[in-house]
Amino acid sequence: MTVIDSQVHAYGANTPDRAWHSEPNWPAHVTGDEMVAAMDAVGVDGAILVSAFSIYQYDASYAVEVRNAHPGRFSLVKPIDPEDPAHDSPCFTLDQRASRRSRATNRVSDTAAFPPINRSPITLSNVVPKARFT
Numbered sequence: 614m615t616v617i618d619s620q621v622h623a624y625g626a627n628t629p630d631r632a633w634h635s636e637p638n639w640p641a642h643v644t645g646d647e648m649v650a651a652m653d654a655v656g657v658d659g660a661i662l663v664s665a666f667s668i669y670q671y672d673a674s675y676a677v678e679v680r681n682a683h684p685g686r687f688s689l690v691k692p693i694d695p696e697d698p699a700h701d702s703p704c705f706t707l708d709q710r711a712s713r714r715s716r717a718t719n720r721v722s723d724t725a726a727f728p729p730i731n732r733s734p735i736t737l738s739n740v741v742p743k744a745r746f747t
Contacts, residue, residue, distance in 0.1 A: 618660035621687075623648045623679045624668050631675065633668045645679030649686060662687040671697070 626642040627633040652660060664676035673691030680687045 615658045616656055618652065618657050620663050621648055621652075621660040622663055622665045623676065624665045625675055627668075634670045635667055637667050645682055648679070649683050652686070659686050659688070662689050664689070664691040666692050 623643050623645045624639075625631050625644060627636065648660070648662075652658075662676055662680055664673035669675060671692050671694040673689075676689055676691055680689045
């Protein structure tokens, strides 16, 4: 069985070459190599690598470097600055997401499992009404 960790962070030490935006109460570093060694030690085959936003903000270059240095071990989640015009195409407004969700819902036979998006506050019951947690 393949084991995937759903969220890990890797980050380098706070240096002038790659200065941190803030200093959280975390270890001084958890490099990509250290993360892979820790994963190997406990039998984790791969992980979702989330760029450490509190340290690097919108600069996901370290996480990209880690993913590229360890092919096949990580998928990447990186932040996108909504104010950066270079990222207009991959970002969607709430209305665009609602429109896409409505089209997808119309193709599903059990539409009760996929309620349309509305502007009400998000709660777990709104998002996954039929989920079972074990």
